[in-house]
Amino acid sequence: MSGSSVPRWLLGSIALQNLGRRKARTGLLVVAVAISSAMAFTGTVMMRSIEASMSVGFSRLGADLMVVAQDALTNITPALLTVGPTDQTVDADLIQRANVAGIARSAAQRVFRTERSGFGGHEESVDLISFDPERDFTVQPWIAERLGRAMGPNDVILGAARNLPLGSEIVLFGKPFRVYAQLARTGAGTHERGVFLQSASLIALAPAIQMQTGQWPPMLDPGKVSGFLIELAPGATELQVRFALLSHLTGIKVVTGGSLLTGIRQGLTALLGGALALVALMFGSTAVMVGVLFSAIVTERRNELGLLKAIGARRGQIIGMMVIEAMVATGGGGLIGVIFGALLLRLFERSLIYYLTQMGIPFLWLGTASAFVVAIASVLAATLIGAIGVLVPAWRASRRDAYDLIRGEG
Amino acid sequence: MLSCRGVGKTYRTDRGPVDAVRGIDLDVAAGRYAAMVGRSGSGKSSLMAMIGGLSRPSAGKIVIDGTDIWSLGDDAIAHFRNRRIGYVFQFASLLPTLSTIDNVALPAMLNRNSDNSDSYARAAKLLGDVGLGDHFDAYPSEMSAGEQRRAVIARALINDPLLLLADEPTSDLDEQTESEIMALLLAVNRARGTTLMLVTHNLALAHEAEQVIQIANGAIVP
Numbered sequence: 004m005s006g007s008s009v010p011r012w013l014l015g016s017i018a019l020q021n022l023g024r025r026k027a028r029t030g031l032l033v034v035a036v037a038i039s040s041a042m043a044f045t046g047t048v049m050m051r052s053i054e055a056s057m058s059v060g061f062s063r064l065g066a067d068l069m070v071v072a073q074d075a076l077t078n079i080t081p082a083l084l085t086v087g088p089t090d091q092t093v094d095a096d097l098i099q100r101a102n103v104a105g106i107a108r109s110a111a112q113r114v115f116r117t118e119r120s121g122f123g124g125h126e127e128s129v130d131l132i133s134f135d136p137e138r139d140f141t142v143q144p145w146i147a148e149r150l151g152r153a154m155g156p157n158d159v160i161l162g163a164a165r166n167l168p169l170g171s172e173i174v175l176f177g178k179p180f181r182v183y184a185q186l187a188r189t190g191a192g193t194h195e196r197g198v199f200l201q202s203a204s205l206i207a208l209a210p211a212i213q214m215q216t217g218q219w220p221p222m223l224d225p226g227k228v229s230g231f232l233i234e235l236a237p238g239a240t241e242l243q244v245r246f247a248l249l250s251h252l253t254g255i256k257v258v259t260g261g262s263l264l265t266g267i268r269q270g271l272t273a274l275l276g277g278a279l280a281l282v283a284l285m286f287g288s289t290a291v292m293v294g295v296l297f298s299a300i301v302t303e304r305r306n307e308l309g310l311l312k313a314i315g316a317r318r319g320q321i322i323g324m325m326v327i328e329a330m331v332a333t334g335g336g337g338l339i340g341v342i343f344g345a346l347l348l349r350l351f352e353r354s355l356i357y358y359l360t361q362m363g364i365p366f367l368w369l370g371t372a373s374a375f376v377v378a379i380a381s382v383l384a385a386t387l388i389g390a391i392g393v394l395v396p397a398w399r400a401s402r403r404d405a406y407d408l409i410r411g412e413g
Numbered sequence: 414m415l416s417c418r419g420v421g422k423t424y425r426t427d428r429g430p431v432d433a434v435r436g437i438d439l440d441v442a443a444g445r446y447a448a449m450v451g452r453s454g455s456g457k458s459s460l461m462a463m464i465g466g467l468s469r470p471s472a473g474k475i476v477i478d479g480t481d482i483w484s485l486g487d488d489a490i491a492h493f494r495n496r497r498i499g500y501v502f503q504f505a506s507l508l509p510t511l512s513t514i515d516n517v518a519l520p521a522m523l524n525r526n527s528d529n530s531d532s533y534a535r536a537a538k539l540l541g542d543v544g545l546g547d548h549f550d551a552y553p554s555e556m557s558a559g560e561q562r563r564a565v566i567a568r569a570l571i572n573d574p575l576l577l578l579a580d581e582p583t584s585d586l587d588e589q590t591e592s593e594i595m596a597l598l599l600a601v602n603r604a605r606g607t608t609l610m611l612v613t614h615n616l617a618l619a620h621e622a623e624q625v626i627q628i629a630n631g632a633i634v635p
Contacts, residue, residue, distance in 0.1 A: 404467060405468070
């Protein structure tokens with residue numbers, strides 16, 4: 004409608020009043036959509052919260068596999084695989100080049116042990132460990148406390164055994180760094196006393212290291228790394244990926260972690276994916292139900308639609324009126340569902356989650372802003388379901404001759 | 414004003430095609446009162462629907478005021494119906510969820526360039542003219558059949574149409590109300606110069622018409 008807003012209002016008013024004419028049917032439609040919407044909202048918030056909680060819990064389990072040079076030293080603890088300090092290196096594009104299926108994530112690390120960094124006591128051995136913050140999944144999950152900002156190139160993260168306040172300054176090979184964060188206890192010695200910094204920051208120290216030590220550490224060559232930590236994709240097995248890596252690459256060692264933990268992680272990730280697919284399926288079936296219902300409603304109101312066409316309503320106006328009617332009903336249902344879902348979440352918070360927390364099992368709720376986005380998305384999805392559901396019957400009715408509609412045919 | 418040439422309508426049914434209207438040629442001059450008579454099922458309502466732009470003919474051409482209406486696109490023919498044709502159907506055809514004045518003003522407001530306050534002013538005057546000046550806010554369910562039919566006539570006149578089509582407008586009314594409604598339609602025809610086409614199977618109602626079109630088996634009886 005490109006003219007006055009009153010006809011649109013009037014057609015909208017007809018649509019609203021039509022909903023009021025069949026209170027029981029409208030009520031059932033609203034309830035059905037509200038249930039779907041409540042399940043989608045509650046389910047998504049709960050699953051995202053569980054996922055967030057799991058991602059902290061499971062990411063702390065470290066990598067499933069580690070790829071290092073054949074002669075490199077490695078540490079294996081029940082919870083964490085770490086690259087040991089070594090001069091042995093592998094190519095930085097090794098994993099990318101191997102192109103092996105079954106790898107979900109890989110993170111490169113450079114580990115450089117030195118007694119001449121100037122940090123700590125006199126000629127104290129310090130492990131400088133570099134990582135790429137964008138790809139890392141084994142260092143940052145262990146952060147116990149941090150400054151309230153993103154990590155920068157002049158920041159370091161200290162292992163749990165190093166006691167320095169956050170924000171304090173340390174000097175490595177003459178260059179000042181700020182203590183950005185401290186890790187929790189990992190049980191892996193390299194991590195406990197390590198100083199972690201971004202890869203580019205460690206590489207940038209190479210000239211200073213060469214001046215101090217007279218040598219250029221091989222792992223500080225931009226094309227080399229000390230090793231890779233690998234997380235397997237759901238369904239992939241350690242044996243499979245290990246075999247594939249060894250058959251594609253030479254001069255490497257593939258170290259495996261605890262297969263039980265890998266299995267649990269993969270299983271739960273798949274379960275969450277399946278639950279989200281179920282929510283999508285449920286919304287889909289609601290859309291089909293709305294479509295069937297509105298097909299019946301359009302059939303019932305053929306006379307009225309024919310009359311509107313007879314007095315000059317255009318096809319777009321007919322379709323628009325039906326779409327408004329459906330969107331109001333399903334959008335209203337969506338809103339009610341989200342409110343009901345929010346109450347359910349409060350109930351969970353006061354019961355199940357409270358007991359989990361009491362038992363020391365951390366549960367991270369989805370942030371308020373994210374939950375709000377999920378709520379809005381649920382209402383919009385419900386509204387959209389109404390629009391999609393009614394579109395085909397309304398479009399078909401609008402194509403019919405007015406006389407056929409008035410006579411109750413078509 | 415109205416010209417039909419070779420107009421036909423074939424309905425497709427499970428038992429095969431049915432020719433409801435066959436090759437009708439018809440002319441009605443502007444401002445005339447024409448009555449279309451014939452038995453039930455003779456094809457008069459189908460012909461009326463095609464003339465009114467409500468049902469696409471299977472064959473032929475219908476020209477109203479120089480416009481070949483079935484050559485127009487969907488939106489254009491909707492606009493034509495809205496501006497040039499008024500309908501009074503054989504059933505109560507007010508929208509049940511709108512008040513009387515909203516029902517009457519609606520066709521005017523469907524027009525893109527309408528002024529809404531003007532639409533309501535015209536609707537109020539027309540309701541007054543048909544004797545429903547005190548029923549503006551009444552809903553169809555609160556009015557009698559005769560009052561509803563008066564409101565429908567007011568709605569049909571809201572855009573000052575060239576052609577007023579009335580398809581058995583009094584078939585479900587008592588004798589006295591029938592006379593009142595017919596008097597109202599004739600008054601519109603005479604006072605406004607609106608061409609009136611009335612479909613009826615009641616020969617007495619056709620008696621006053623300036624042109625009587627007899628239809629039988631989908632064709633005009635000479």
